[in-house]
Amino acid sequence: MFAYICATAQEFIGGVHFGPDNRVVSVNTSEYPSLSGIQCGMVLTSINGTRVGQSEEEKLRWKCAAGELMLVFNSRAPGQHDELDLSSAEEDENLLDSQKTLLSPNLECDEIVFGQRKSVDVLIDAVGRTGPGGCIIIMSEGVNPSYALTVAAEQSSRTTMYINAVARLKTRQPLTRAGEDFLKSLRKGLWIYIEQASKSMSLLYTLAESIEEARRSATIDANARVFLMCEPHPHFPEALLEGAVTLRSSLRPGTSEVMLEDNLLASEQKLRAVRGGSLVTSDGKAEITKVNARVKISHEVSIVPLEKNAFMELSRSATAPIEREAGREQGITRTARYTFGKNEKFISLCRVKDGCYAVGTLGGYVIMIDADGLPLIQFRPHKACIWDVAFASPHDFATACDDGASAILNYSLEAHEIRATSVASFQQEVFAVTYVTPDEPDSAVVSGGLSATICVLHSDRQVSSFISAGMTIQALRSTRQRHVIVGGGSGVCALIDPVASTILEESGRHKKKVPAVASYGALGVTGGFDKVVRLWDVRNGLRMVTEVAMPEVVTAVAAHGEHVAACCGSDLFVWDVRNLSRPLVRREKAWKDLTRGLVMCDNSIVTASADGVTRFWSLNATSE
Structure with missing residues (x-):
């Protein structure tokens, strides 16, 4: 079993003494009652979700840490079964009759607030900055923004037509049919979301023609918008860039507590590293807005504004995407992976x-x-x-x-x-x-x-x-x-x-x-x-x-x-x-x-x- 202890750095350093292998030899619970769940013989395994090294080095490392630390101790004796150990086929059958109780519906909700709010706000703001049939181009850096878009659509009381460009290619649907669907959606005021849009330039040109036709006939609904999840492409239709808002969607690494913010400079540096290219400096200045909201997550989805000419420059220098690793041996192919x-x-x-x-x-x-x-x-x-x-x-x-x-x-x-x-x-x-x-x-x-x-x-x-x-x-x-x-x-x-x-x-x-x-x-x-x-x-x-x-x-x-x-x-x-x-x-x-x-x-x-x-x-x- 594991023991989960919340304690300050001072309590951890002064109240717990370790022997070899990070095993607890004594606990000062009289002076530090928050450590009462720790018992002699337990082994310290992680602090704030990070695997520990030697206990004394960890005390020095966390000495100046602000706030509480999450300490995890393992109480299993050596040789006992580890659920993650394939070599152990036997289970420690502990049949203690433990009565369960139903608690009030509160599971540290203040610590599990989701950090998507800013991305949703950016999307809704982008909708307001485009006209009927306007495009919101979302450059994806390994992150699918569809969940944030779903939340934005719910808040705006809009219906979304979802299209996966790769899946659509497999169906061999005629482009004329796709054009008809686009026209109907634009006239009904739907939000059109095309995932992996760069995979089908022909579909994007059909979309551009549909938007032009709907505008020319004055039949486009005022609420109609188009969201394109895509990568830079040398043949991207410039007609879709007219009046468009360009955003960037990325997964930004951080600590267990992160500050939500729109940081274009950080995003540009990351994009330069990922794409291996350089960005053209824009005359306009990026607006950086800080939000004093803290969330206890290790990563956040970040959707930030991007200058249109930067997207065009990246598109002109874009290269073909790297093929996914996949082997067709043994009757099965690995198509994707996530860490x-x-x-x-x-x-x-x-x-x-x-x-x-x-x-x-x-x-x-x-x-x-x-x-x-x-x-x-x-x-x-x-x-x-x-x-x-x-x-x-x-x-x-x-x-x-x-x-x-x-x-x-x-x-x-x-x-x-x-x-x-x-x-x-x-x-x-x-x-x-x-x-x-x-x-x-x-x-x-x-x-x-x-x-x-x-x-x-x-x-x-x-x-x-x-x-x-x-x-x-x-x-x-x-x-x-x-x-x-x-x-x-x-x-x-x-x-x-x-x-x-x-x-x-x-x-x-x-x-x-x-x-x-x-x-x-x-x-x-x-x-x-x-x-x-x-x-x-x-x-x-x-x-x-x-x-x-x-x-x-x-x-x-x-x-x-x-x-x-x-x-x-x-x-x-x-x-x-x-x-x-x-x-x-x-x-x-x-x-x-x-x-x-x-x-x-x-x-x-x-x-x-x-x-x-x-x-x-x-x-x-x-x-x-």
Whole structure:
């Protein structure tokens, strides 16, 4: 278990004394009561989310730090099981009967305010500075601004027509049809958002013609606007630059507390480094506005104004984009990847909506990313490892955390912050959480962990039920029948009815813990540390259909359509459910560390690993 202590630098330096290996030898709790959660024998692992070196060096490093420090101590004795250690196949079965209580809906909301407000304001201001059909050109530096645009549209009561230029090319839709759609949208006053616009110059020229036609016929609505997420391109239509506002979208690294500001100089320096070019100095001066808003996040999405002639200069000198790393061997292609921070591990993963996913990290972050590996938005609802995360909508999600809490959270478009609407507080780590009905924010939420009891928070969020499982809860996944499959620490799998709060059926087929559970239609899939993947019929109970022996422990499984996938050691396996005798795909050494996050949708697969990389894969047509 971990202990999370908030203390000042003075309390940390004067109150805790360490021996070898950063192990606590004494604690002065009488003089420093804030350190009462620290016990002798605990090991200091991180400060403010950063892995520590030698304890005495850390004291010198943080000596002058202002404010409180977040100290994380590990209380596990040497040799005890580490959930992130693939070499350990046994679990420390702690079956202490811990009673959970439902806390008031407040999860340090003042510390999890989202830093997107300024970007939204910049977008809304840009809308006001352009006329009907005007373009807001957003130069993207590895960041997808679609979430900020969604918030801006909500605030402005506007409807957005979303187009992905690359996806549209695959559909082979005629440009005449695209032109008709543009005209209709301009006349209805829609906001048109084209993602990866630079990938299709022909589409942009069609857009320019549509805007010109709508203006010429005086049929364009006053609210119509066009947003283009693009990179500099030598053939960018100059007609779209007439009356346009040019912005830059970037992900700016910072500390745990950052100041939100529009800093054009910093953005220019970053752009110069990324593009390898030089910017033309503009006659006009950049307006830099500082906002005294502090948010406790490690990165922020920054959208800042950019002079139009700078964009034109970059476009003239633009070169072809670098191809993504991808190999077509073994029947699968890696199409994209995403990393959050040097020392941040990805622990959990879930689907938010089509083309959008969320990862939970060791440091307590939840990051939404798109199918191209671009970050959309990030929250920090916890300061400890998020073992599981589940989304019911892009604004509603639930977490299972190492700090002993399972929280249900909502992102407010009006207040630009996330708030915990309900929190189930456990005395021990929470490993799993799921919505009973995945696409309904008001659905019942089921959670569980080391305490061997399943908590069901019902739809009214006022009533909770508890199911004694007799085993630690490693994984939870809802089924189409609104039941929940449970993967247990002892190897037992169960099917529960969350409404009646009863166990419908149990199976002891697995002999070791089951951290991997998935469901699709009538099919349930489980994977365990006994090196076996099992398929179940979950329509009327828990009936095993077949099993597949694996070479290593199984840490994640997924199912969609006719495919089943599994993370086995460092390898990714994919099968056709109609023929499990041999895999369609086996991608060897797909990652370096344990992988607990796995999502499958049609021919697309996403994995999130403890090596700090989220990878996007596509099944090759030849593997079908």
